[in-house]
Amino acid sequence: MNNLNTKPLSDQVALITGGGTGIGRAFTEALAGSGATVVIASRREDVLRETAERINSKVGSSSVFPYCCDIRNRAEVANLVNDVFERWRSIDVLINNSGLAVPETVEAIIDESWDKVMETNLRGPMYLLRLVLPHMIANNFGDVVNVSSQAGKHGYADVPSYCASKFGLIGYAEALRDHVRKVGANIRVFNFCPGLVDVENTDPCEVPRPGFIHVSNMARTLIYALSLDREVVLEDISLYAK
Ligand SMILES: NC(=O)c1ccc[n+]([C@@H]2O[C@H](COP(=O)([O-])OP(=O)(O)OC[C@H]3O[C@@H](n4cnc5c(N)ncnc54)[C@H](OP(=O)(O)O)[C@@H]3O)[C@@H](O)[C@H]2O)c1
Numbered sequence: 001m002n003n004l005n006t007k008p009l010s011d012q013v014a015l016i017t018g019g020g021t022g023i024g025r026a027f028t029e030a031l032a033g034s035g036a037t038v039v040i041a042s043r044r045e046d047v048l049r050e051t052a053e054r055i056n057s058k059v060g061s062s063s064v065f066p067y068c069c070d071i072r073n074r075a076e077v078a079n080l081v082n083d084v085f086e087r088w089r090s091i092d093v094l095i096n097n098s099g100l101a102v103p104e105t106v107e108a109i110i111d112e113s114w115d116k117v118m119e120t121n122l123r124g125p126m127y128l129l130r131l132v133l134p135h136m137i138a139n140n141f142g143d144v145v146n147v148s149s150q151a152g153k154h155g156y157a158d159v160p161s162y163c164a165s166k167f168g169l170i171g172y173a174e175a176l177r178d179h180v181r182k183v184g185a186n187i188r189v190f191n192f193c194p195g196l197v198d199v200e201n202t203d204p205c206e207v208p209r210p211g212f213i214h215v216s217n218m219a220r221t222l223i224y225a226l227s228l229d230r231e232v233v234l235e236d237i238s239l240y241a242k
Contacts, residue, residue: 010035071124195240
């Protein structure tokens, strides 16, 4: 059964929010290097374009496509999903990676930054997923990868809104996992809960800062997770420096 329900990464289309930088860029490089078509979406077109050009020249093919989109903007997200489906007819891997934190305490928190964090880290992915899921169900194939955080598992006094958004993302993902199980869809849900990831020292030979892990560990874990048999449920993936 498993073999019938899978397909090689080289036949898959991935959509990665925030794929132009940091963890998202490492995911993009790993997937493009495995032969997947990868659409990277975020606000800064120049950053996306530069990442796409760099990775395309490295893998020697036009595999990475930049798409300018603010995850907080419903119309832009709808256009993104429509355009990707119109061109490729599927989104096989959806990676909800875009995210940010606004450092402030529970007492100091203001509505503006609270909204910004929740819109970017939680409502954006919820909205994107609502648009993508019907297509995944119709294709009976899909993997949803959410980049939460150790701050989605533990509370930290300096980033309460970030913690709330990342806990929320895991809750939403667990509900999604239950939903696709109930409807019998061939869709898996993975949640990354990293601790500190060094997104500055990213070259393979560079040593991460103390307390951080090298970003390549995220990419390698992604490829490993996607390689698992499709009926395997891999619960939240916590990884951090010892
Ligand atoms: N690095 C860590 O230590 C760490 C640890 C745990 C979890 N995480 C999570 O990992 C994810 C990636 O973070 P990172 O460390 O790789 O940092 P990063 O390089 O700053 O990546 C964040 C990405 O989110 C995108 N983004 C922000 N606001 C957006 C919006 N409104 N619409 C669309 N895209 C938006 C940014 O692109 P634009 O500016 O172009 O929009 C950027 O590419 C985040 O969800 C973060 O919370 C990181």
